[in-house]
Amino acid sequence: MSIPDLEARVEGLSWNIERQREILRKLERDKSLVQRQLNAARDPVARLPLEISSEIFLQCIPPQPVPEADKAPMFLLNVCNTWTDIALSVPALWSKIWIPKALESLTAEALTAGMERWLRRAGTGRLLDITMERPLDSVVASLIGHYSSRLERLDICVCSSSADDNLQNANIFDVAQLEPRLPFLRTLIFRPSPSHQYRGEFPVPTVFHLLRAAPELTELSVSALSVLIDPVGKWTAEVVLPNLRRLEYGYDYFEGAGALRYLSTPRLEFLSLDSLESPDSDIVSFLQRSSPPLREVIIEQGAVGTELAAMFSDFLSLLPFVTRLKIGHLDKTGVETVFNTLTQTRPGALPSLQTLELFNMGDWSDWSLVSRALSARRAVLRFVNLDHEYHYYAAVPWSLDAGIRDELCELLADSEMDIRIRGVQNRGGNVVQLFP
Secondary structure, three states: OOHHHHHHHHHHHHHHHHHHHHHHHHHHHHHHHHHHHHHHHHOHHHHOOHHHHHHHHHHOOOOOOOOOOOOOOHHHHHOOHHHHHHHHOOHHHHOEEEEOHHHOOOOHHHHHHHHHHHHHHHOOOOOEEEEEEOOOOHHHHHHHHHOOOOEEEEEEEEOOOOHHHHHOOOOOOOHHHOOOOOOOOOEEEEEEOOOOOOOOOEEHHHHHHHHHOOOOOOEEEEOOEEEOOOOOOHHHOOEEOOOOOEEEEOOEEEOOOOHHHHEEOOOOOEEEEEEOOOHHHHHHHHHHHHOOOOOEEEEEEOOOOHHHHHHHHHHHHOOOOOOEEEEEOOOHHHHHHHHHHHHOOOOOOOOOOOEEEEEEEOOOOOHHHHHHHHHHOOOOOOEEEEEEEEOOOOOOOOOOOHHHHHHHHHHHHHOOOEEEEEEEEOOOOOEEEEEO
């Protein structure tokens, strides 16, 4: 064969080879399409309406979704194309994110870029829920500033190993830099990281900067504050939270004034305190200034002693709308103050109280006062739970006098009140039911 004939033969073979390759590519595409159809036919999720499959995906999301490939919602993108399409069509899957301590070393630019890839799937109109477990620093401030206009819930878990690390950053937030402020923030939480031994301290300037930028805040939880306030400085200005309904306030580690004296919450309905101990009766002045319509009050450490007895009595007189009062570790003076208040009929003496729970009561023996107080409130009180603490080395706790028992039984029969009294061992947790 001549050279031209050979060249023509090679060209023809090349054309046939390319044609066969194109046929093979088409067959592979067809096979992939049919395989997807087969997978969809076999996949029960793919056969469901989108509103049902999306709800199933939402139920897979943990309370703290982290940006890791083997965790939801990220792993939903790696199962099949159908699941990927569903996951990317549900903005709610991507509106919540937790930045764990493992990412603490990332710069603000790297964190922002990673969060942007995640949060853009939530769409531009959806509000965000962000939890960050890292020291209070410029990185946190940068992230809050970046997403300020879309934040609905912000949870900052401080994981610094030293209080000084946080206190040095007391002024990292500035309301002037939070533009357009925090117009949709409803929940703000400051707490120690659950994965760190350090309890966590939060400078009041840091907290107050954010409070001033969040006029629609309805829930505030602060586990501990380091109060760095100059009594005549700029932090003495009162912060009014007009829409706050729920406040969980941790114990102050401070030198100087407590932070409650700088807050006003005229619509507060739920209040939880670590302790009543506070300088200059901060809690009393806080309630007098705010006059909130409180419905529920919880105090973890209620020991008052003789030095705080008057303050505690004033505190109880400022709870006219409270229907549930729960206090732990209340000493003899505090228990006596509570039940003396209940025997009174004057305005302000807990007139609306329906549920009373006292836990780990101290050395208490005047059960006739308890009986009189409960009898005086038989028309309003519905549930009373009293846990009397006894020493771990005691074989049997005290028992109720027969006369007191009879009075309480009469109350149960003649009213809608449910009364429960238990003896609780302070070590070992043994519980003895004392009444009924």
